Amino acid sequence: MALTCRIAVLALSCLFAPPMLVQAQDVTAADAALNAANAKAGPRVTPAKTIPVPTNLGPAAAALIAAPYGQPAWNAVPATPDAWRARVKMLADAALPDLAKAREMLGVTIEPTVIGGVKGFILTPKTIPEAHRNQLIINVHGGGYVDGPGESGTLEAMLMAAYGGYKVIEFDYRMPPDAPYPAAMDDAMAVWKAALAMNDPSRMAIVGSSTGGGMTLAMILRAKAEGLRLPAAIAAGTPWADLTETGDSYKTNEWVDNVLVRYRGYLAEAALLYANGHDLKDPQLSPIYGDFHGFPPTILTTGTRDLFLSNTVRTHRKLRQAGVPAVLQVFEGMSHAQYLFDPAAPETKEAITEIAAFLDQYLAK
């Protein structure tokens, strides 16, 4: 019999392998142990890895993917409300010079506004294409329900103005530790009601990523519940659709995503801080548990290394199951929301241009 099993621990796969097969590749003891560990139904056992930076991408994407884990570290969690406030302020202050530089590069202007009693910003591109003159984008910033206050939350709004050619209003919803749930959603709905008084919803979209993506979905759920008119379309980038650690990529992309790294730590603590005792599976906090029937057409964006890959594809599938026109784009090698991180990267322009092209199909002129 030609059966060739180089090491004893491979016995199980030898049992299944037909006798005419031989091992064309050397099998190391480590490989054999992994084969044995995965020879029965159950959890998947995977080894420690060193995952190279992809060689098939441009320098900007490669730099984002190669970047060290984001700081503050995933496990650096403030212990007191004051420590949270200090963290938020530090990150917000650090973002402002880069945002100013990017606006300059992209020809986007920013001015403060108040909408529905909520402070915000109007982002305007150098020129607005004729087809977009009467349209308005409402942007919901991300940041784990704690980060991104004030002007520091205007990254995506700026990109939508620059690469989408839209007038964009970004708003500064209240956040914990000062104002936990439902303050952020109350502000978001006040903004949407004010937007409905400013423009026809057929000419408006709501756009947000990460926490902003989750809030965008929660806004539609609440607008449906309150009988409000809905936007013509929405864009939910890598939405935090599930605040519990449910979804396969919370595990498969754990330690792989260099932005969020893990659920445990900052993310889990931010979820609890925001929820303030509310059930994390309440659809207003985790919109994946809501009813997506009647949602506006939706475009979703994520990356293959995104800790929220599953949040995104679960949202996509659930929208499609509800008959909603919904499309998905997944960027090679990208971690959480990295399609927004480098305003000059071709992938950023591509992601936003795709979102705008999708919105153009559904927004009235």
Add this chain to the structure above:
Amino acid sequence: MALTCRIAVLALSCLFAPPMLVQAQDVTAADAALNAANAKAGPRVTPAKTIPVPTNLGPAAAALIAAPYGQPAWNAVPATPDAWRARVKMLADAALPDLAKAREMLGVTIEPTVIGGVKGFILTPKTIPEAHRNQLIINVHGGGYVDGPGESGTLEAMLMAAYGGYKVIEFDYRMPPDAPYPAAMDDAMAVWKAALAMNDPSRMAIVGSSTGGGMTLAMILRAKAEGLRLPAAIAAGTPWADLTETGDSYKTNEWVDNVLVRYRGYLAEAALLYANGHDLKDPQLSPIYGDFHGFPPTILTTGTRDLFLSNTVRTHRKLRQAGVPAVLQVFEGMSHAQYLFDPAAPETKEAITEIAAFLDQYLAK
């Protein structure tokens, strides 16, 4: 200074962390080592993991995801042409009873045919909806360019007939070790030319997964080059778009995907056996290197654990960059082509129904 770093190896992240932060989570020595290893730009260093079976899916999907590594093992590679033939025959023979049972369950009939001089099968559902009566699906089976001969290659064709409601022709292209590249592509083109003589291409689609997805893309490239008319739309499921180990998920999903497991072993050997000395980056072998301008509308399907996740999303992005209407669906937790594996799974019906709904947008009646 309130700086709290519990273990010395965390020094680097302490440098970046503002002093008001403390570690809210215990940091183990292993966590700290990973933080340190990922504190500089470069490859990502990830730990050994035990990845649970997702709890948010139905029993059929959970069973597919929980399943042990596929057999024969990824590293069981035949050493001789006769050993390849024996392996192929063993797997093909094993598939036939399950396919017969599934046809019975789904009400699909099968009959042999010859198209363009190539043997094949016609798969017909119990009833064909009025809108599909004049349409024809050409299916290209998968199997790493070596597996899936004869009736054993009719899984996807059967599902397209059952859940799509189409008449489907699947064909038995020649494969190595007897007939390496370009025999398979020559047969595929002979079939497409014969199909063009049978029906108008506006009423036809080409559909294939894995190797069949890669061949579907290569058929469009070659049809363009030969000036042939193109199908109205195509469906390329988790296409083997790149026969080299290029694409991030070859690494991120290595050992995670329980179907293919790794590039090294069977896959790499099958690629070389098929290529028979040709450059693996020739667009006829790795269509990702071809020009996608002018492609028909395309739907792509994959799963979050798929070793070919990157093959699929790279194809999607490249199609979109070429202005092709192209949509992507990604199934939660699924490994390579598992959306086809269980004919009774709701996810299988969902994947195929989505593909059919996409084709319906573009095929003439």
